[in-house]
Amino acid sequence: MNALPDPATIQAEVLPRRRKPWLLMAAPALLLAGVGGWLWLGQTGSVSTDNAYVQQDRVSISADVTGRVEQVLVRESQPVQRGQVIIRLADEPFRIALAEAEARLASARLQVAELTTGTTGRRADVDARRDAVRFAAQELDRQQKLVADGFATRARLQAAESALTQAQAALASALADEAGAAARANVALRGTHPLILAAQAARDRAAFDLSRTIIKAPADGIATQTTKVLPGQVMATGIPTMAIMLGANPYVEANFKETDLEPMRPGQTAEIVLDAYPGSPLRGRVESIGAGTGSEFSVLPAQNATGNWVKVVQRVPVRIALVGPPTVPLIAGLSATVTIDTSR
Known part of the structure; x- marks a missing residue:
C-alpha cells in the first residue's frame, strides 16, 4: 500500500509555481524603471537643444541720398575693410x-x-x-x-x-x-x-x-547680398540693400524651451556640435538669456486672449559665446546642437 504524500511537501512545491508568473510580469516594469532612472541620472546637470544656429552681426548698407548706381566695387563674399569704397552713385x-x-x-x-x-x-x-x-x-x-x-x-x-x-x-x-x-x-x-x-x-x-554719393564700408567684414545692388538701378534713401557680415565675433543662438531655463545661468559652459562638422565640437559659454520669447518679437505676435487658446511651450533665445578661436569655418545660419552644463 502506497503512502500518502506529505501536505507540507505539496505546499512547498506549489508556492514556487505561483511566484513565477508574478516575477515574469514584474521584470519588464523593473527594466523600464531601471533604464528611466539611468537616463534621468545621465541627463541631470545639463540641458540640450538642437534648435540652435550660428549667427554673426551684420550691418545693412543703405544710401544717405537717392541716386542712380554707377559702380558696384565689391563682389559676393569679398572681404572688405572699414572705409573701403563699395558703391558709387552718379554725382552729376x-x-x-x-x-x-x-x-x-x-x-x-x-x-x-x-x-x-x-x-x-x-x-x-x-x-x-x-x-x-x-x-x-x-x-x-x-x-x-x-x-x-x-x-x-x-x-x-x-x-x-x-x-x-x-x-x-x-x-x-x-x-x-x-x-x-x-x-x-x-x-x-x-x-x-x-x-x-x-x-x-x-x-x-x-x-x-555730394560726398554721400560715395558709399564706404562701415566696418571690416564680408560683403554679402551684393546682387541686390546693380549698376543703373536707383538706390533710395534709407532702404537696406547689401550687407557686411562682421565675422570677428560669431556666436550661437540656441532656442531653449522655457521649462529648461530654471537651472540656466550666464557663464555656464556649453558644448556646441555643428551639423556640418559633427566630429569637431566647439566650446562655449552662456553669454545672455533673452529678455523675451521668440513669439514676442515676431511680426504677428500670438493673441492668447481668445476662447480657443492652446498652451504651447515657448522658446527663449540664449546667446552662446565661443570660447577660443573656432576650429572650423563658421557660416551664419549653420544648424547646431547645444548642451549646457547646468551643474555649476
Missing part, C-alpha cells in the same frame, strides 16, 4: 546742386556788402541834418534880435522856431537810421547775417549730399 546732379548753392551764397554776400556801403550814405545824411539844425538855430537867434529891436514881426519868429524844431526832428531820425545801418553792417562784417548763414547752410548741405 549733386555737383550741379552744389554749384547753385555756392552761387546763392555769393549773392547773399553781395547783398550784405551793400549794407556796409549804406553806412557811408547814412553818415552824410546825418552831417547834412546837423548843418540844417545849426542854420535853423542861427536864424532863430537872428529873428529874436530883430523882434526885440522892432524890425521883425512875431510871425517871422514863430516860423524860425518851427524850422528849428523840424530840423532837430530830422536830425534825430537820421541818427537812428545811422545807428541801425551801423548795427547791420557790424553783423555783416562778422559773417553772422541771416542771409549769409542760410546760404552757407544750403551750400554745406549740398556738399554733404
Whole structure:
C-alpha cells in the first residue's frame, strides 16, 4: 500500500509555481524603471537643444541720398575693410546742386556788402541834418534880435522856431537810421547775417549730399547680398540693400524651451556640435538669456486672449559665446546642437 504524500511537501512545491508568473510580469516594469532612472541620472546637470544656429552681426548698407548706381566695387563674399569704397552713385546732379548753392551764397554776400556801403550814405545824411539844425538855430537867434529891436514881426519868429524844431526832428531820425545801418553792417562784417548763414547752410548741405554719393564700408567684414545692388538701378534713401557680415565675433543662438531655463545661468559652459562638422565640437559659454520669447518679437505676435487658446511651450533665445578661436569655418545660419552644463 502506497503512502500518502506529505501536505507540507505539496505546499512547498506549489508556492514556487505561483511566484513565477508574478516575477515574469514584474521584470519588464523593473527594466523600464531601471533604464528611466539611468537616463534621468545621465541627463541631470545639463540641458540640450538642437534648435540652435550660428549667427554673426551684420550691418545693412543703405544710401544717405537717392541716386542712380554707377559702380558696384565689391563682389559676393569679398572681404572688405572699414572705409573701403563699395558703391558709387552718379554725382552729376549733386555737383550741379552744389554749384547753385555756392552761387546763392555769393549773392547773399553781395547783398550784405551793400549794407556796409549804406553806412557811408547814412553818415552824410546825418552831417547834412546837423548843418540844417545849426542854420535853423542861427536864424532863430537872428529873428529874436530883430523882434526885440522892432524890425521883425512875431510871425517871422514863430516860423524860425518851427524850422528849428523840424530840423532837430530830422536830425534825430537820421541818427537812428545811422545807428541801425551801423548795427547791420557790424553783423555783416562778422559773417553772422541771416542771409549769409542760410546760404552757407544750403551750400554745406549740398556738399554733404555730394560726398554721400560715395558709399564706404562701415566696418571690416564680408560683403554679402551684393546682387541686390546693380549698376543703373536707383538706390533710395534709407532702404537696406547689401550687407557686411562682421565675422570677428560669431556666436550661437540656441532656442531653449522655457521649462529648461530654471537651472540656466550666464557663464555656464556649453558644448556646441555643428551639423556640418559633427566630429569637431566647439566650446562655449552662456553669454545672455533673452529678455523675451521668440513669439514676442515676431511680426504677428500670438493673441492668447481668445476662447480657443492652446498652451504651447515657448522658446527663449540664449546667446552662446565661443570660447577660443573656432576650429572650423563658421557660416551664419549653420544648424547646431547645444548642451549646457547646468551643474555649476
